[in-house]
Amino acid sequence: MEEGEQVFNISRHYEAFMDTFTTVTIIIPHDRVGGEEDFHIVKGDIMIPLEIKEEIQLEHARKIVTSLPEELDLEEACEVVDANGIKTDLQVGAVIRTDAFDERYYYDGEDLGVRKVEGGFRFKLWAPTSSAVRLKLMSTNGEETERDMTRGEKGVWTLDIQEEVEGFCYSYLTCINLVWNEALDPYAVAVSFNSLWGVVATELGPPCTSLPPVSSPVDAIIYELHVRDFSAGKEGGMNARGRYGAFSERGTKTPAGYSSGVDYLKELGITHVELLPVNDFGGVPDDPSEEEYNWGYNPLFFNVPEGSYSSDPGEPLVRIRELKDVVNSLHDEGIRVIMDVVYNHVFIREESPFEKIVPGYFFRHGENGLPSNGTGVGNDFASERLMARKFIKDSIRFWIKEYGFDGFRFDLMGILDVTTMNEVSDITRESGLIVIGEGWDLNTPIPQEEKANLRNARLLPNVGQFNDWFRDTVKGSTFNLHDKGFILGHSGLEKQVAQVLSGSVGIQSRDQGIFDGPIQSVNYIESHDNHTLWDKMKACMHESEEQLFKRQSLGTAMVLLSQGIPFIHAGQEFYRTKGGHENSYNAPVRINQLDWTRREDHDKSIGYVRGLIAIRKAHGAFRFQEAQLIRQHVSVVTAESQSVVIRYSEVGDYGPWSDMILAFNGGTESAAFALGDGGEWLCLAEGDRADAKGLYTIEGGRLEVAPMTVSVAAMQSISGVLDE
Secondary structure (H helix, E strand, O other), X not given: OOOOOOOOOOOOOOEEEXXXXXXXXXXXXXXXXXXXXXXXXXXXXXXXXXXXXXXXXXXXXXXXXXXXXXXXOOOOOOEEEOOOOOEEEEEEOHHHHOHHHHHHHXXXXXXXXXXXXXXXXXXXXXXXXXXXXXXXXXXXXXXXXXXXXXXXXXXXXXXXXXXXXXXXXXXXXXXXXXXXXXXXXXXXXXXXXXXXXXXXXXXXXXXXXXXXXOOOHHHOOEEEEOHHHHHHOHHHOOOOOOOHHHHHXXXXXXXXXXXXXXXXXXXXXXXXXXXXXXXXXXXXXXXXXXXXXXXXXXXEEEEEEOOOOOXXXXXXXXXXXXXXXXXXXXXXXXXXXXXXEOXXXXXXXXXXXXXXXXXXXXXXXXXXXXXXXXXXXXXXXXOOOHHHHHHHHHHHHHHHHHHOOOEEEEOOHHHOEHHHHHHHHHHHHOOOOEEEEOOOOOOOOOOHHHEOOHHHHHXXXXXXXXXXXXXXXXXXXXXXXXXXXXXXXXXXXXXXXXXHHOOOOOOOOHHHOOOOOHHHEEEOOOOXXXXXXXXXXXXXXXXXHHHHHHHHHHHHHHHHOOOOEEEEEOOHHHOOOOOOOOOOOOOOHHHHOOOHHHHHHXXXXXXXXXXXXXXXXXXXXXXXXXXXXXXXXEEEEEEEXXXXXXXXXXXXXXXXXXXXXXXXXXXXXXXXXXXXXXXXXXXXEEOOEEOOOOOEEOOOOEEEEOOOEXXXXXXXXXXXXXXX
């Protein structure tokens, strides 16, 4: 037992805990005297003496640390007896958080959960600290039964049932330290309404269709989307408002006849939709009202689709089919799907199946023995423990195999450890999938060098990380509403702008950057978190809306024309607002839903973004996969006076233009730059227009740049022209 833990059990005269396989900690209340100086382990007919190593005075008890002459195991119940013959059961203590425990009980099988086997069904549960486990079944007519399970190697409990139980509800009853607990299966793939039961589901229908992977993560253009936000507004014209089904609808229109829904996504040209969490989460019931809303970062069951997005959450297989339809529908339009995953914590630790089935193992604890809270929500998932890491990897494999997801975005990735994230990356790279995450440096009790965060980007070569240097340089601090970045007129940031536009890898050397390669940089200026850019500007800029439109479009252009992985928040292209709400995770749906009337009002701005996306796709030089190519071909022409001009030289092998110049003007005055001699230049973008086929041929050898805009010029390559 660790100092700081509290014990409450009036049925015991004193408490004894196995803290390592050779250490027993005894807690004796101050009001009990006698017999404390001589203790033995009772194991069947064997008596094993305990040697006292240390005594510590606590407020209400004495803590006695003892040692064993040899290791114990958990397979057989033991007792501790004092000199007066008073016994107490030996409870499982801090031993579960030792490396020795991990090594002894790590199970590498791929069959945890429920599997259909010849003649029936097999249930398997990893519960090494349980002295007994029972399966509780409820048939489709409501009849409940309990059946004993058998302990096997590595602490895995198994039960084979030679009868048809498909569709039955189930849970597990575990006895740990003489206390029985009921918990659902963490490996469940289906649950009942409001997640009250696990559901036996081995027939999930056909796996999702798949698309060929992109050749590199930098070829992705990610569009972050919440399932309910997407279609909740009636102006979007979708029938399945707020539901999975909206993604299967086609031909939907706004009141003014503009495209909406999946048709709109396809027209925009994005390559990937990133769905905010679609696994089962808490915070809203499965039949929410308009006032009940959540982003989904309250995970309950990691391998089960969320019920509140389903047309019939009371039927477990319906939500499974409907989520598969979402993926298939987007795949049909050539749009890949990234799943936002939240393996860093659970909704409520004490109610989690992980904590109920193996208490104390799956969550980190600090030196005081109390659960750590680097996530800020009360618990940190202990990914460095072998069975916790295995669960994450098993879950990722499940979503790939069954649902066909094309990538994963890891929420608060900085809580997880480097080894886990690299092993996840190894799994996904086999299929050409994308892995990105939030590498924030969080206060969780693992060594700094083991945290999967931005500081350790070199240790995570194939994982993209949200680039807060890019975000804060371009728009200003997310955490200071009134801080202004380059697009909001802040001068003095030009050299930083040049670096983040170039993948944050260091244009001349690695020492100037934060990443080893551009595939590590996820470039963004807004996401579901914090204020939208529009709301930030409305709060801190005293300008006309026309000027603010220009500033936001400039920021979006910088995202799309930078080296790395571009990331767009849904509605960013039409100036999404949440009415000034900074943290709308549980605000009513009317605050969070996409306002499709803004899509009507800003169709020209959307066309501009569509043109920028086409320009990015047209030339591989915008999507270099290696830092050395950036350093070889990209140079800074100027970075001063609120202007940054980047030149791409000798890039004809990567696309239709041999040279390109990108001129970003963050100021309120027009600017012009000489293009130099040597060829005919084509203007691809200026002001609020962008076209990969070109807007016009530039005369006079000068590139004009209007205030708060970007202009892009390209010299025709001898090797080819842009396809029509």
